[in-house]
Amino acid sequence: MKKDIVLCGVGGDGIVSVAKIISDAALNMGLNLKQSEIHGMSQRGGSVFSHLRLSSEEIFADVIPEGHADIILSSEPMEALRYLPWLAKDGWIITNNEPFVNIQNYPDMEKVNAELGKIKNLVSFNATEIAKAIKARPNMVLLGATVPYLDIELGKVEEAISHIFGNKGAEVVEQNMQALHAGYEQAKK
Amino acid sequence: MEKLLLLGDEAIAQGFIDAGGSAINSYPGTPSTQITEYVMKSKQAKELGVRANWCANEKTALEASIGVAYAGKRAMTCMKHVGLNVCGDPFMNAAIIGTKGVLVVVADDPSMFSSQDEQDSRFYGHWAMIPMLEPSNQQEAYDMVHFGFELSESLGTPVLYRIPTRLAHSRAGVVRKPVRKQNELTEPADAKSFVLLPANAKRLYRELIDKQPAFTQASETSGYNKFIEGENKKLGIITTGIAYNYLMENFPGGKCPYPVVKITQYPLPYNMINKLYEEVDEILVLEDGQPFVEEHIKGFLGKGKKVMGRLDETIRRDGELNAEKVAKALGMKAQAEFSIPDVVTARPPALCQGCPHFDSYTALNEVMANHKGGKVFGDIGCYTLGFNMGAIQTTVCMGASITMAKGASEVGIFPAVAVIGDGTFGHSGMTGLLDCVNEKANVVVMILDNDITAMTGGQPSSANNKIRKICEGLGVEPEHIRDIIPLPKHHEENVRVIEEEVNYNGVSVIIPHRTCIVELKKHLKK
Numbered sequence: 001m002k003k004d005i006v007l008c009g010v011g012g013d014g015i016v017s018v019a020k021i022i023s024d025a026a027l028n029m030g031l032n033l034k035q036s037e038i039h040g041m042s043q044r045g046g047s048v049f050s051h052l053r054l055s056s057e058e059i060f061a062d063v064i065p066e067g068h069a070d071i072i073l074s075s076e077p078m079e080a081l082r083y084l085p086w087l088a089k090d091g092w093i094i095t096n097n098e099p100f101v102n103i104q105n106y107p108d109m110e111k112v113n114a115e116l117g118k119i120k121n122l123v124s125f126n127a128t129e130i131a132k133a134i135k136a137r138p139n140m141v142l143l144g145a146t147v148p149y150l151d152i153e154l155g156k157v158e159e160a161i162s163h164i165f166g167n168k169g170a171e172v173v174e175q176n177m178q179a180l181h182a183g184y185e186q187a188k189k
Numbered sequence: 190m191e192k193l194l195l196l197g198d199e200a201i202a203q204g205f206i207d208a209g210g211s212a213i214n215s216y217p218g219t220p221s222t223q224i225t226e227y228v229m230k231s232k233q234a235k236e237l238g239v240r241a242n243w244c245a246n247e248k249t250a251l252e253a254s255i256g257v258a259y260a261g262k263r264a265m266t267c268m269k270h271v272g273l274n275v276c277g278d279p280f281m282n283a284a285i286i287g288t289k290g291v292l293v294v295v296a297d298d299p300s301m302f303s304s305q306d307e308q309d310s311r312f313y314g315h316w317a318m319i320p321m322l323e324p325s326n327q328q329e330a331y332d333m334v335h336f337g338f339e340l341s342e343s344l345g346t347p348v349l350y351r352i353p354t355r356l357a358h359s360r361a362g363v364v365r366k367p368v369r370k371q372n373e374l375t376e377p378a379d380a381k382s383f384v385l386l387p388a389n390a391k392r393l394y395r396e397l398i399d400k401q402p403a404f405t406q407a408s409e410t411s412g413y414n415k416f417i418e419g420e421n422k423k424l425g426i427i428t429t430g431i432a433y434n435y436l437m438e439n440f441p442g443g444k445c446p447y448p449v450v451k452i453t454q455y456p457l458p459y460n461m462i463n464k465l466y467e468e469v470d471e472i473l474v475l476e477d478g479q480p481f482v483e484e485h486i487k488g489f490l491g492k493g494k495k496v497m498g499r500l501d502e503t504i505r506r507d508g509e510l511n512a513e514k515v516a517k518a519l520g521m522k523a524q525a526e527f528s529i530p531d532v533v534t535a536r537p538p539a540l541c542q543g544c545p546h547f548d549s550y551t552a553l554n555e556v557m558a559n560h561k562g563g564k565v566f567g568d569i570g571c572y573t574l575g576f577n578m579g580a581i582q583t584t585v586c587m588g589a590s591i592t593m594a595k596g597a598s599e600v601g602i603f604p605a606v607a608v609i610g611d612g613t614f615g616h617s618g619m620t621g622l623l624d625c626v627n628e629k630a631n632v633v634v635m636i637l638d639n640d641i642t643a644m645t646g647g648q649p650s651s652a653n654n655k656i657r658k659i660c661e662g663l664g665v666e667p668e669h670i671r672d673i674i675p676l677p678k679h680h681e682e683n684v685r686v687i688e689e690e691v692n693y694n695g696v697s698v699i700i701p702h703r704t705c706i707v708e709l710k711k712h713l714k715k
Contacts, residue, residue, distance in 0.1 A: 012541075027362060033194075033361065034359055038302060039219050045536075045541060046537050051359075059361075060433075060434040060512075061438040062356065062361075063512075065512040065513055066523065067525040082529060084528065085528060085529060103537075107532045107533070
């Protein structure tokens with residue numbers, strides 16, 4: 001088994017938490033993993049990414065070479081496009097299609113969607129809206145939508161959420177579970 | 190033993206605790222911050238009585254480590270690459286002393302994700318003539334802290350421990366070793382070695398020179414440097430640190446056909462490199478940083494077999510190394526299927542919504558608009574992002590805002606305004622302000638006080654709650670130390686205060702004080 005995942009978005013939107021949950025699940029399954037992230041100046045509202053590599057074999061580089069990512073998981077539509085060079089030929093894009101506009105020259109959404117539409121394996125939906133309805137964060141909804149493409153059972157991801165959010169109380173765990181399931185259902189549509 | 194999922198930084202921290210470290214003294218700097226932070230938060234470290242401190246700057250931090258070593262205990266100081274410049278003085282002299290039990294951990298930042306330059310710390314280690322370690326993965330990062338202390342204590346030398354951003358900020362599983370006991374409080378074996386009077390220093394420098402063969406011998410035999418056989422002798426490859434991974438990434442299962450010397454310990458293992466040179470036609474050097482190894486083995490005259498790398502730009506000299514660059518150097522094909530569509534626009538980092546710096550800059554910009562020819566000298570921190578608001582004209586190094594404003598004001602720039610954060614002021618702004626006071630410089634120094642070292646993720650700021658007193662103590666006239674609150678509702682008042690101080694011929698300090706919005710949110714959540 002080998003999964004190379006690029007997680008991307010805008011600084012502060014919680015993609016690193018998503019990477020941590022998948023990592024936790026993978027570690028419990030005895031997989032090798034490497035997860036690289038960016039700290040410091042780039043975090044402040046700028047474009048951010050994390051590379052997550054899972055494999056039953058030895059993993060060498062901490063970052064995914066271009067053209068190798070099985071999945072791009074993006075919390076923002078334009079950010080998904082920014083990391084296209086990493087996407088493998090048959091790779092999947094799972095993205096929130098709600099734009100995060102914190103720059104003046106944000107492109108026309110029609111054009112962004114047109115570019116996304118060129119990708120054969122695409123799951124694009126409004127995770128922000130779904131998250132709002134259940135008072136959760138979009139990143140967990142997106143994680144749920146990614147699970148079917150991960151080769152990791154939903155139950156293992158649930159365990160990881162309980163493990164990671166456990167010390168924040170049952171309510172937080174439940175909220176994240178709900179978001180996870182909502183995303184999971186969405187991907188199956 | 191237990192397997193933990195750790196960042197490279199965290200692996201070093203856990204290694205320090207398990208290797209019997211007694212005290213870690215550091216200054217935060219991306220990408221090194223998480224090392225010291227991890228020790229601070231570690232329950233195990235607390236139970237073992239391990240000291241973990243943020244210091245005023247890298248120099249005070251490393252000097253504290255030399256003090257710990259003087260007491261016979263194991264010490265570590267961590268910093269980002271440019272921090273090594275700040276503590277260059279104690280660093281070079283710790284080498285002369287032959288300080289035992291000290292690891293100087295420096296995180297370099299190839300590609301400048303969060304830095305002003307790409308300086309490679311290995312040149313410093315070479316210059317100081319001490320052994321260096323450069324782990325290739327998280328497990329080695331952990332193991333080599335144990336090994337580094339053994340090396341330091343057995344050879345009588347501090348050890349420079351170098352990692353790049355990618356290792357610092359990437360997680361992987363790490364298997365721990367048994368916990369070692371801390372050292373007992375002891376007197377230095379050679380009492381004179383900590384007294385660098387010329388007579389002692391001359392003797393100690395000679396001793397350092399005489400230790401060099403032992404340092405190299407350790408590199409040949411420790412097992413951390415490896416000669417990996419390969420059938421295809423057309424090319425021999427030397428990798429340093431994580432460059433090894435970028436090489437192996439290009440060969441399924443890590444089966445590289447070329448012989449490889451994998452380096453993670455310095456001085457360079459002469460015998461291994463010589464063996465490689467003898468058996469191959471050409472050599473390719475892969476390093477994530479500046480061409481340190483390449484420059485050493487190439488020689489000034491460029492005679493002998495061809496040595497390729499970043500010096501001859503077989504691999505671009507700037508920017509971090511990656512598997513793609515290595516593939517290109519090996520003549521392999523790139524595999525990108527898609528490219529970035531034109532519709533994608535840049536999303537640079539920006540000040541957070543509700544950031545106090547935004548309000549400080551809005552007021553300052555309004556004042557400066559009326560003073561053509563005036564300049565604002567910036568500094569290192571979140572507020573450097575004020576550049577995007579047209580608010581600052583310079584950013585050079587920690588503390589340079591105040592001293593550059595002073596220099597510029599003395600040759601005719603008016604108004605000369607310095608903008609510096611509370612953390613940076615504590616790091617290296619105070620001495621510059623003293624210069625201003627002594628010369629009665631006509632400057633306005635704005636110390637943006639947000640109660641925290643924000644850019645690196647919220648470490649305490651050494652001058653916290655002391656800024657006004659420090660300024661008074663340095664001799665700034667109390668009536669020209671002005672407190673303002675950077676909020677939109679105080680905008681007009683803030684503009685008035687800045688304008689008044691611009692028009693005062695002397696040293697003015699303005700302290701806009703409001704807690705960092707990210708910190709505030711963290712506290713509200715708790």
